[in-house]
Amino acid sequence: MTVPIASKAVPAPSFAHLARLTDDTGLFEHARHAIPRRQHGYCTDDVARGLVVTSREADPSDTVLRLAECYLAFLTHAQDGSGAFHNRLSHDRRWTDEPGLGDWWGRALWGLGTAAARSPAPWIRVEALTAFTVAASRRSTALRAMTFAGLGAAEVLRGDPDNTVAGALLSDAADAVGMPGDSPDWPWPQPRLTYANAALAEVVVAAGSLRGDERRLVAGLRMLTWLRDIQLTEGRLSVIAVGGWQPAAPRARHDQQPIEVAAFADACATAASVTGQPDWDTNVRQAVAWFLGENDGGTAMWDPTTGGGYDGLTPHGPNLNQGAESTLAFISTLQHARSPNRPAAMRGRVPVSV
Structure with a gap:
């Protein structure tokens, strides 16, 4: 079964490669191409x-x-x-x-x-x-x-x-992230973007919604909106590369990691659930499209014969190893293409402007 998104057909999540990486103890971290590297x-x-x-x-x-x-x-x-x-x-x-x-x-x-x-x-x-x-x-x-x-x-x-x-844990997590600053050029609470960046915005959105704190909810959506805007290039997703980024520094386009795309999809799905605003669903689709080839390399970031996700987008194309993190990021992102996976609205949908 496939779900049409834009001009592409989105595959249903496959757990075949995840099962290949799993034995009776746990999940192997690394793979060479599609074969688990047990020594790790x-x-x-x-x-x-x-x-x-x-x-x-x-x-x-x-x-x-x-x-x-x-x-x-x-x-x-x-x-x-x-x-x-x-x-x-x-x-x-x-x-x-x-x-x-x-x-x-x-x-x-x-x-x-x-x-x-x-x-x-x-x-x-x-x-x-x-x-x-x-x-x-x-x-x-x-x-x-x-x-x-x-x-x-x-x-x-x-x-x-x-x-x-x-x-209590959710509130403390949002406190650890902090609130965005006043600068429109760098409203992020930390001085540098590193990895799983969208997760920080998501936890602030979740805390604001679930703990009934509208100020925090607006702050989290502002963070996510800014992160979305700086990661879109001509309508395609171009996530912060593995080296990170900070103000006034040149921004590398490689290596982009699937974990960034999955974190972005998770956060946008939560924002869509909280606000009911359709733009966030569009951003989820852009995350799905990144894996299907709508990225800076113009290349698919998964192997349709195994169901595994490739380990990173390099200047020379995908890293063809299909480790656990990248495969899980691919599955997680695909799950958001199906509405039943969408988290239940947190205390109802609320109109929010950022």
């Missing part, structure tokens, strides 16, 4: 992202449900009693790091919160909420760790608006 092992970062996308499937196949169960088991094994997480597990099933509160902690909360709120399997929802509640008592000093954790808290609050643990 597994990481909580990617397993958590895997739990997000598998939990978004309202009517999962047996394969997708098995993947979700595998990823949830991995995360609960990675978690210690204080709510911190290991990140790296070698192929011989040995942790190579100590539990911590880095980005992987935030993404684990994002995955657990999504599973607790959206999984159609009751046993997954119960276990995910238990693990989420333990981890959500902690706070990280890393901005993006707090951002990802806040996105998980937002998922929980959509299903349970009275969850005080999730509410």
Whole structure:
């Protein structure tokens, strides 16, 4: 089944390559072309992202449900009693790091919160909420760790608006991001754009909507509007490259990473749900189109024979390796082409001007 967007036909999300990268322990981080590189092992970062996308499937196949169960088991094994997480597990099933509160902690909360709120399997929802509640008592000093954790808290609050643990975490995540400045040229709260930039705007939008704070909601939409505008070139999406960008510096166009596109699609889908404004749906379609070839390289960023996403857009074309992060970014973005995946409106749609 395909869904027409502009002049292209959008494929339904395929979990075939994700299944190829997954064994009975977890999700392999890297691949050479489409073949898993087992020597690099597994990481909580990617397993958590895997739990997000598998939990978004309202009517999962047996394969997708098995993947979700595998990823949830991995995360609960990675978690210690204080709510911190290991990140790296070698192929011989040995942790190579100590539990911590880095980005992987935030993404684990994002995955657990999504599973607790959206999984159609009751046993997954119960276990995910238990693990989420333990981890959500902690706070990280890393901005993006707090951002990802806040996105998980937002998922929980959509299903349970009275969850005080999730509410406090979401508010603290938005506080960590901060409010945009007054300069129209650089309203971003931080001095530099780095990675998963749209997620920062999304968590502020979510906090403003779910916590009933209109000032914060307007601020988050202003951030996202500015980020959208600087990332559009002649109607196509051109995301901030892996080296980042800051004021008065030249902006590189490569290497562009799929994670940026997926974060942008997530944020725009949330903005569309909150505001009801159709422009945000247009931006979601531009994110989908980036993978299908409407990008600075004019080339498809996925392999239709495997269903995997390519690892980056370089000056010479796509990096043909199909690792976990890029494949998950592709699946996540495609999920937004289907309206049933759209998050429920947060306290109703509200008219907002930015």
